[in-house]
Amino acid sequence: MRIAEVAMPVPLEKAFDYEVPPALAASVAPGSRVRGPFGPRTLVGFVLSVRDGEPTRELKPLAKAMDPEPLLTAEQMALARWLAVRYCAPIGECVRSLVPPSLRSAMRPVFLPKAGPLPEPPEAPPAGFELTAGQSASFKRLDALLEARRYAAALIHGVPASGKTEVYLRLLRRAARGGGQALFLVPEIALTKPFFAEFSAGMGLPVALWHSGVGAKAKREAWLGLRAGSVRVVVGARSAALLPFKDLRLVVVDEEQDESYKEDDNAPYYHARDVVMERAKTAGALVVLGSATPSLESYSLAVPGGPVELLRMDERVAKGTPPPVVRVLARRGLERDCLSPELLAAVKERLQLREQVILLVNRRGYSNFVMCQGCSWVARCPTCAVAFVHHKGAAADLQDLFAGPAGYSLLCHHCGKDEPVPAVCGRCGKGPLKFSGVGTQKVVEELRSKLPGARVLRMDGDSTAGEKATEAGVWGAFRDGKADILVGTKLVAKGYHFPRVTLVGVVDADTMLSMPDFRAAERTVQMLVQAAGRAGRADKAGLVILQTAQPAHYAIQSVARGDYAGYAREELGLRRDLRYPPAASLARLLFLGKTEKATRAAGEAVAEALRAGSSDPDAVLGPAPGVHSKFEDWWRWHVLVKAADPAKLAEAVAAAKAVPLPSGVRVKVNVDPYDMF
DNA sequence: AGCACGCCGACT
DNA sequence: GTCGGCGTGCTC
Ligand SMILES: [Zn+2]
Ligand SMILES: [Zn+2]
Numbered sequence: 001m002r003i004a005e006v007a008m009p010v011p012l013e014k015a016f017d018y019e020v021p022p023a024l025a026a027s028v029a030p031g032s033r034v035r036g037p038f039g040p041r042t043l044v045g046f047v048l049s050v051r052d053g054e055p056t057r058e059l060k061p062l063a064k065a066m067d068p069e070p071l072l073t074a075e076q077m078a079l080a081r082w083l084a085v086r087y088c089a090p091i092g093e094c095v096r097s098l099v100p101p102s103l104r105s106a107m108r109p110v111f112l113p114k115a116g117p118l119p120e121p122p123e124a125p126p127a128g129f130e131l132t133a134g135q136s137a138s139f140k141r142l143d144a145l146l147e148a149r150r151y152a153a154a155l156i157h158g159v160p161a162s163g164k165t166e167v168y169l170r171l172l173r174r175a176a177r178g179g180g181q182a183l184f185l186v187p188e189i190a191l192t193k194p195f196f197a198e199f200s201a202g203m204g205l206p207v208a209l210w211h212s213g214v215g216a217k218a219k220r221e222a223w224l225g226l227r228a229g230s231v232r233v234v235v236g237a238r239s240a241a242l243l244p245f246k247d248l249r250l251v252v253v254d255e256e257q258d259e260s261y262k263e264d265d266n267a268p269y270y271h272a273r274d275v276v277m278e279r280a281k282t283a284g285a286l287v288v289l290g291s292a293t294p295s296l297e298s299y300s301l302a303v304p305g306g307p308v309e310l311l312r313m314d315e316r317v318a319k320g321t322p323p324p325v326v327r328v329l330a331r332r333g334l335e336r337d338c339l340s341p342e343l344l345a346a347v348k349e350r351l352q353l354r355e356q357v358i359l360l361v362n363r364r365g366y367s368n369f370v371m372c373q374g375c376s377w378v379a380r381c382p383t384c385a386v387a388f389v390h391h392k393g394a395a396a397d398l399q400d401l402f403a404g405p406a407g408y409s410l411l412c413h414h415c416g417k418d419e420p421v422p423a424v425c426g427r428c429g430k431g432p433l434k435f436s437g438v439g440t441q442k443v444v445e446e447l448r449s450k451l452p453g454a455r456v457l458r459m460d461g462d463s464t465a466g467e468k469a470t471e472a473g474v475w476g477a478f479r480d481g482k483a484d485i486l487v488g489t490k491l492v493a494k495g496y497h498f499p500r501v502t503l504v505g506v507v508d509a510d511t512m513l514s515m516p517d518f519r520a521a522e523r524t525v526q527m528l529v530q531a532a533g534r535a536g537r538a539d540k541a542g543l544v545i546l547q548t549a550q551p552a553h554y555a556i557q558s559v560a561r562g563d564y565a566g567y568a569r570e571e572l573g574l575r576r577d578l579r580y581p582p583a584a585s586l587a588r589l590l591f592l593g594k595t596e597k598a599t600r601a602a603g604e605a606v607a608e609a610l611r612a613g614s615s616d617p618d619a620v621l622g623p624a625p626g627v628h629s630k631f632e633d634w635w636r637w638h639v640l641v642k643a644a645d646p647a648k649l650a651e652a653v654a655a656a657k658a659v660p661l662p663s664g665v666r667v668k669v670n671v672d673p674y675d676m677f
Numbered sequence: 678a679g680c681a682c683g684c685c686g687a688c689t
Numbered sequence: 690g691t692c693g694g695c696g697t698g699c700t701c
Binding site for chain 2: 010011040
């Protein structure tokens with residue numbers, strides 16, 4: 001009997017065997033879209049493999065082959081299997097993620113177009129462009145790697161405005177010659193209409209656009225065109241990493257540290273950078289990663305003799321421009337005002353020059369950390385090294401245990417450790433301790449009183465649906481010069497540039513360093529370097545003034561010295577000691593339930609089972625309530641599992657999935673997560 | 678995830 | 690006496 005192994009679009013680990021009726025045998029192959037009975041209903045799934053043999057159980061026959069040819073390529077089927085293993089995700093969901101919804105379950109057959117005549121990109125770059133020495137050296141090296149037509153990966157570590165984009169453009173154009181295909185990954189936030197228009201014009205041949213907002217028809221056209229090889233260049237956000245290619249030769253990942261490349265909401269929880277590197281290996285293509293602040297994931301691979309080649313671009317294109325300056329203002333945290341006299345003076349000076357200022361303030365809510373105002377010690381979990389969060393008795397039963405004077409306690413959101421609030425500093429034994437950071441409201445009030453007459457806009461950026469419109473209004477008003485100072489929670493906004501901003505003030509770097517997340521320092525460094533790159537103009541150096549009570553912190557020191565390599569070395573050492581990515585593999589098992597009791601019980605049961613069955617119980621952390629302990633009526637608790645490598649992690653995750661959960665509780669498994677809240 | 682089957686409460 | 694609540698279990 002001919003048997004087809006079929007992945008159905010359900011969140012189940014396994015695939016299902018079906019009998020292939022002789023009439024369908026000719027059109028059922030790996031990658032074929034097929035319809036078959038599934039319990040009481042019928043579903044459209046994808047064939048993983050076909051074999052002849054004796055069934056070990058009674059099989060139902062497939063009802064139909066949907067298309068004349070397999071919709072998915074062999075490479076895509078292999079990719080689906082890789083996704084399922086790498087991210088501990090159900091195979092059906094992995095296959096599903098590779099097909100746009102309009103093609104996934106279409107009842108009409110999908111005909112694959114044949115590639116027509118292929119337009120060639122213009123050989124010569126547009127005139128009037130002289131590359132800098134740094135651009136030229138990077139381009140030459142990368143072009144040689146591209147010409148070799150073998151798998152290779154390179155990381156361009158280039159200061160902001162070093163002209164990485166021009167290097168990408170020339171490489172992409174080269175890759176698209178002779179039938180080749182190229183993928184340009186761009187962070188969601190940078191993928192604007194003007195950007196796409198300029199990029200398409202620069203390429204000199206049709207470019208497909210791919211992101212979540214692209215309509216069904218355009219997606220279908222792009223997907224089929226790439227599959228056939230007639231579409232040669234595609235620019236897209238995260239999900240473009242999952243597109244089909246006929247002859248992939250180059251992938252460029254711009255701003256490779258950008259967290260929008262990680263799918264953190266739905267299975268498969270993939271990282272686009274990992275996906276394109278895997279695909280480039282099979283296709284024999286070149287991957288170029290670019291960043292001013294490389295992720296530790298990439299940077300740790302870009303060592304001499306390592307799998308990624310490091311290229312540096314330290315020189316800015318506009319050579320006359322003075323480099324941005326980062327000034328560290330040490331504060332003790334005792335001050336009543338949140339804006340130091342030095343910062344205020346700098347703001348005043350910029351306003352007199354009719355320039356603009358952005359003051360960055362962290363979002364509040366999860367930023368209630370505990371810091372000593374005497375010695376700047378921060379209360380951190382001894383096992384996780386993550387800042388404790390100062391909680392107003394979250395769970396009633398916890399409150400009973402640790403009813404301090406005011407019913408507060410310290411909670412580690414990684415492992416769930418719960419401690420009474422200390423009376424004195426854990427380092428100097430004195431104090432006083434302070435319990436919260438600064439909010440935008442307070443900064444605005446202070447500006448009003450100390451700089452009367454300055455036009456101030458405030459942006460809290462909770463980015464809820466209702467606030468999207470007002471948010472755009474604020475960014476627009478600031479760009480149009482309707483205010484001098486923007487007090488906000490983020491530095492970049494989709495489609496906005498602020499050439500008149502010459503000063504970025506980071507009001508409270510300590511809050512960012514003390515976010516309850518093992519990546520807090522990495523994010524702080526990236527934000528500060530990006531801020532420095534964004535402030536300033538062609539004729540004027542940008543200035544970043546950051547206020548911190550921890551001027552000696554390794555992250556702050558590295559930024560002040562402009563020593564990213566030093567920072568990365570230090571951080572990587574810590575990640576190794578504490579077994580966090582990229583030095584180890586990490587899974588976040590997020591439990592979602594309608595009642596807190598059941599949700600927590602699920603976490604407890606799984607954590608207990610994992611610890612009992614493991615020779616390394618310290619590798620299991622939690623359960624702990626999420627930083628967002630409840631979202632849209634769902635309670636959230638999580639368990640973290642660490643492992644030396646992905647294979648060991650997969651074993652632990654499999655064991656976790658075998659634990660029966662209380663009814664009404666779901667679990668989401670996120671491997672190497674970025675979202676820890 | 679769906680979808681059916683199951684066994685207890687309050688309706689015509 | 691049935692209609693329907695959603696707990697539990699299975700899907701080749
Ligand atoms: Zn102290
Ligand atoms: Zn902890």
